[in-house]
Amino acid sequence: MSAPTADVPALLSLRGVNKSFGAVHVLQDVDFDAHAGQVTALVGDNGAGKSTLIKGIAGIYGFDHGGYVFDGEHVTVSNPKQANALGIEVVYQDLALCDNLDIVHNLFLGREVTKAGRLDEATMERRAKETLAGLSVRTVKSIRQQVASLSGGQRQTVAIARSVLWNSKVVILDEPTAALGVAQTEQVLKLVRRLADNGLAVVLISHNLNDVFEVADRISVLYLGRCVAQVVASDVTRNQVVELITSGRSGDLGLGAAAALAASPDTATDPTGPLNAVEAS
Numbered sequence: 001m002s003a004p005t006a007d008v009p010a011l012l013s014l015r016g017v018n019k020s021f022g023a024v025h026v027l028q029d030v031d032f033d034a035h036a037g038q039v040t041a042l043v044g045d046n047g048a049g050k051s052t053l054i055k056g057i058a059g060i061y062g063f064d065h066g067g068y069v070f071d072g073e074h075v076t077v078s079n080p081k082q083a084n085a086l087g088i089e090v091v092y093q094d095l096a097l098c099d100n101l102d103i104v105h106n107l108f109l110g111r112e113v114t115k116a117g118r119l120d121e122a123t124m125e126r127r128a129k130e131t132l133a134g135l136s137v138r139t140v141k142s143i144r145q146q147v148a149s150l151s152g153g154q155r156q157t158v159a160i161a162r163s164v165l166w167n168s169k170v171v172i173l174d175e176p177t178a179a180l181g182v183a184q185t186e187q188v189l190k191l192v193r194r195l196a197d198n199g200l201a202v203v204l205i206s207h208n209l210n211d212v213f214e215v216a217d218r219i220s221v222l223y224l225g226r227c228v229a230q231v232v233a234s235d236v237t238r239n240q241v242v243e244l245i246t247s248g249r250s251g252d253l254g255l256g257a258a259a260a261l262a263a264s265p266d267t268a269t270d271p272t273g274p275l276n277a278v279e280a281s
């Protein structure tokens with residue numbers, strides 16, 4: 001695995017993390033870094049382990065073993081509360097917004113501000129306005145608008161704004177543009193960039209390499225549950241990233257030839273596969 005240039009120390013670092021579900025070894029000795037003020041794209045084919053990795057980061061399930069370092073300290077994160085307390089927020093693909101509530105109530109869903117036992121609407125409204133203004137969100141007409149009436153891009157914006165209300169330091173976005181058209185994708189990518197420019201460590205899961213190359217500072221590639229490369233985006237070409245995603249290696253990057261072949265699903269389960277042919281020859 002090639003190391004990204006070490007200009008800024010990582011805010012979040014995983015070292016050699018593993019996760020199995022029963023007999024299925026989904027994450028194998030994965031290293032992963034996210035840096036404050038930067039967008040780190042997490043890419044990999046379907047089933048590579050991206051969601052499993054972020055669920056481990058978010059404490060939805062603990063890693064079986066491996067190191068979790070946050071802001072230079074070894075930490076234990078085995079439930080979502082511990083991750084939230086560190087300032088780690090995840091925007092999941094389904095967004096989990098309540099259609100029948102307005103933007104303010106969605107932003108504070110489950111973490112409502114109260115005063116003398118009642119909802120403190122004025123404080124929530126003020127903080128909602130400040131947060132949206134801080135993110136330069138101008139497309140929303142009224143923060144008292146029901147979420148059901150918003151476009152896909154606006155809904156994504158609300159979900160992202162919710163994740164930065166809480167003194168967040170790391171925001172992880174799972175496929176934020178997957179369901180969006182061209183103009184809305186552009187808006188959300190600008191927002192993603194602003195989060196990083198505001199100092200957050202942003203992790204962007206995406207299958208869309210246009211998006212990745214537009215906003216990412218760094219790219220981490222998962223291949224069959226292994227991290228095969230963590231690179232600075234400007235150091236690699238799109239073709240190299242495609243090769244890393246599909247075969248685990250590209251030239252000097254990624255797994256060695258034998259390791260890539262051994263990991264390949266075509267050979268791992270097939271005793272007559274190419275690896276054996278290579279060994280026999």
Ligand SMILES: Nc1ncnc2c1ncn2[C@@H]1O[C@H](COP(=O)(O)OP(=O)(O)OP(=O)(O)O)[C@@H](O)[C@H]1O
Pocket residue numbers: 021024026044045046047048049050051052053
């Ligand atoms: N709870 C679970 N029990 C058993 N296997 C699981 C579980 N969760 C994930 N897996 C397996 O782990 C592997 C990685 O899944 P994961 O969802 O992390 O992939 P992904 O990279 O997010 O894929 P996609 O791009 O399709 O979202 C898959 O083979 C999946 O079947």
Ligand SMILES: [Mg+2]
Pocket residue numbers: 050051052
């Ligand atoms: Mg996934």
